[in-house]
Amino acid sequence: MDSNQTSAVVVIGNEILSGRTQDVNVQFLARRLGALGLPLVEVRVIPDVFATIVATINDVRARFDFVFTTGGIGPTHDDITSEAVAAAFGVPWEPHPLAWERLERHLGPENFNKARQRMATMPRGARLIENAISVAPGFAIGNVYVMAGVPRIMRSMFDHLEPQLPSGQPVLARAVYAVGVMEGIIAEGLEAIQNRFPDLDIGSYPFYRITGNGVALVAKGTDEARLVAAQTEMGELIKSVGRTPVEGEPEQ
Amino acid sequence: MDSNQTSAVVVIGNEILSGRTQDVNVQFLARRLGALGLPLVEVRVIPDVFATIVATINDVRARFDFVFTTGGIGPTHDDITSEAVAAAFGVPWEPHPLAWERLERHLGPENFNKARQRMATMPRGARLIENAISVAPGFAIGNVYVMAGVPRIMRSMFDHLEPQLPSGQPVLARAVYAVGVMEGIIAEGLEAIQNRFPDLDIGSYPFYRITGNGVALVAKGTDEARLVAAQTEMGELIKSVGRTPVEGEPEQ
Numbered sequence: 001m002d003s004n005q006t007s008a009v010v011v012i013g014n015e016i017l018s019g020r021t022q023d024v025n026v027q028f029l030a031r032r033l034g035a036l037g038l039p040l041v042e043v044r045v046i047p048d049v050f051a052t053i054v055a056t057i058n059d060v061r062a063r064f065d066f067v068f069t070t071g072g073i074g075p076t077h078d079d080i081t082s083e084a085v086a087a088a089f090g091v092p093w094e095p096h097p098l099a100w101e102r103l104e105r106h107l108g109p110e111n112f113n114k115a116r117q118r119m120a121t122m123p124r125g126a127r128l129i130e131n132a133i134s135v136a137p138g139f140a141i142g143n144v145y146v147m148a149g150v151p152r153i154m155r156s157m158f159d160h161l162e163p164q165l166p167s168g169q170p171v172l173a174r175a176v177y178a179v180g181v182m183e184g185i186i187a188e189g190l191e192a193i194q195n196r197f198p199d200l201d202i203g204s205y206p207f208y209r210i211t212g213n214g215v216a217l218v219a220k221g222t223d224e225a226r227l228v229a230a231q232t233e234m235g236e237l238i239k240s241v242g243r244t245p246v247e248g249e250p251e252q
Numbered sequence: 253m254d255s256n257q258t259s260a261v262v263v264i265g266n267e268i269l270s271g272r273t274q275d276v277n278v279q280f281l282a283r284r285l286g287a288l289g290l291p292l293v294e295v296r297v298i299p300d301v302f303a304t305i306v307a308t309i310n311d312v313r314a315r316f317d318f319v320f321t322t323g324g325i326g327p328t329h330d331d332i333t334s335e336a337v338a339a340a341f342g343v344p345w346e347p348h349p350l351a352w353e354r355l356e357r358h359l360g361p362e363n364f365n366k367a368r369q370r371m372a373t374m375p376r377g378a379r380l381i382e383n384a385i386s387v388a389p390g391f392a393i394g395n396v397y398v399m400a401g402v403p404r405i406m407r408s409m410f411d412h413l414e415p416q417l418p419s420g421q422p423v424l425a426r427a428v429y430a431v432g433v434m435e436g437i438i439a440e441g442l443e444a445i446q447n448r449f450p451d452l453d454i455g456s457y458p459f460y461r462i463t464g465n466g467v468a469l470v471a472k473g474t475d476e477a478r479l480v481a482a483q484t485e486m487g488e489l490i491k492s493v494g495r496t497p498v499e500g501e502p503e504q
Contacts, residue, residue: 011295014453014455014472015455015457015470016278016279016282016295017282017291017292017293017294017295018282018283018286018291018292018423018425018472019278019279019280019281019282019283019284019286019292020425020457020470020501021279021457022276022279023275023278023279024274026268026271026275026297027268027271027273027274027275028271029271030268030269030270030271031270031271034270034271039269039270040269040270040271041269041299042269042296042297042298042299043263043268043269043295043296043297044294044295044296044297045278045294045295045296046294047293047294048455074435074456074458075435075436075439076435076439076442076443076455076456077439077442077443077446077454078446078453078454078455078456107436111436113436113439113440114440115435115436115439115440115443116436116439119436150458150460152460171270173270173272183326183327183328183367184327184359184363184365184367184368184371186328187327187328187329187365187367187368188365188366188367190328190329191328191329191367194329194330201266201330202329202330203266203267203300203328203330204326204328204330205267205272205273206326206402208402208404218267218272220266220270249272
């Protein structure tokens with residue numbers, strides 16, 4: 001996977017840090033970015049604080065190939081992502097002609113108040129990210145993609161964005177699991193498999209179900225044949241401790 | 253809330269970054285830390301990569317009063333959090349006598365293999381964090397609290413840890429919501445309320461339900477009387493646009 005470009009996600013919002021809201025955007029983006037071959041390698045969750053957003057954006061956009069943000073692009077006073085991204089890039093924050101015209105037409109000039117005008121104000125040079133649910137778009141500037149925090153709007157934005165993104169080697173997974181296996185019993189054997197497959201990421205995940213506790217062994221990588229070979233070895237490892245491996249992952 | 257000490261959470265695990273697993277530990281810790289008066293102000297999600305863990309721990313432990321990590325303390329090769337935390341603090345990673353003795357006794361010497369011995373190997377000077385579910389403890393060193401990733405074990409560790417933590421001013425919330433209100437209509441009035449209550453964090457959160465879309469207005473802070481006053485003003489704001497405010501938050 002080393003040849004793949006990398007992604008980071010920045011979740012912007014006090015509501016995640018207070019525990020008011022359970023984030024679900026990270027898992028969605030993680031899966032889609034992995035499938036695209038732009039694997040997610042870091043997430044930051046930060047508050048609606050201007051200086052924090054600026055500093056975080058400038059840190060991650062230098063360290064990763066693609067940065068996706070969620071949250072903070074609505075009309076209220078706590079929606080400061082767009083202005084902060086402009087500051088991070090050192091460009092003016094100004095009306096985006098197309099977004100402005102669309103919002104004004106959709107809402108009617110009499111309802112296009114100062115608060116709503118903020119949703120059409122963007123860093124100079126921003127490219128719009130459309131969505132099928134709200135007339136207010138997200139935008140991209142440089143390698144930073146700014147999306148809504150509301151999950152169904154964010155997902156629609158990502159659907160629109162995805163065809164414009166480059167793609168790499170999709171990250172694939174092969175797994176086996178078994179009830180009755182404890183990690184401590186198979187750990188040394190699993191490490192030996194990891195050492196034979198340095199091109200794969202092999203992980204061990206205990207599960208706890210009413211029908212029995214056990215462990216899922218998951219290999220991730222971009223080469224299907226190598227994944228199948230690792231899956232076979234992981235199955236043999238489970239058999240070697242007297243249990244029956246099942247292909248795939250246990251239901252959550 | 254400025255007088256409160258601050259917390260950060262570091263989620264360590266490829267399974268969150270691949271989208272295999274939906275994190276639920278952040279929301280749990282966010283709520284408990286807010287109630288303790290040690291509000292969560294940053295989250296990092298990072299992979300099981302030694303150098304990344306070391307660098308992240310050293311960054312956040314310098315910037316926040318308390319750091320809580322989840323994940324990577326089991327017996328398998330991908331469980332490297334403990335060794336990485338030792339490296340971050342520049343101390344030896346060595347058998348912890350009490351953890352070692354307990355695990356050996358619980359498992360039996362014949363089953364206390366090298367992989368399981370890793371769970372009793374910790375940074376020198378580590379203080380154990382017990383839990384009611386597994387005999388394998390977490391640990392604390394300096395201002396860093398290292399816990400399991402499995403949610404029910406992590407929660408039990410936090411239950412054990414909580415009485416040892418200092419506490420600040422609990423972060424409280426007061427909210428109103430209303431069906432039929434769009435953010436763009438109340439944004440200017442809400443900003444005026446925020447300006448009158450600079451000691452509170454006031455947020456606006458749209459919701460989408462079959463029974464009707466609307467917005468929840470949430471004030472957070474440590475002074476109950478100020479929160480009640482802000483809640484009253486937010487209710488008046490909703491009435492001013494012809495809708496009926498309901499105290500509290502809409503069901504998710």
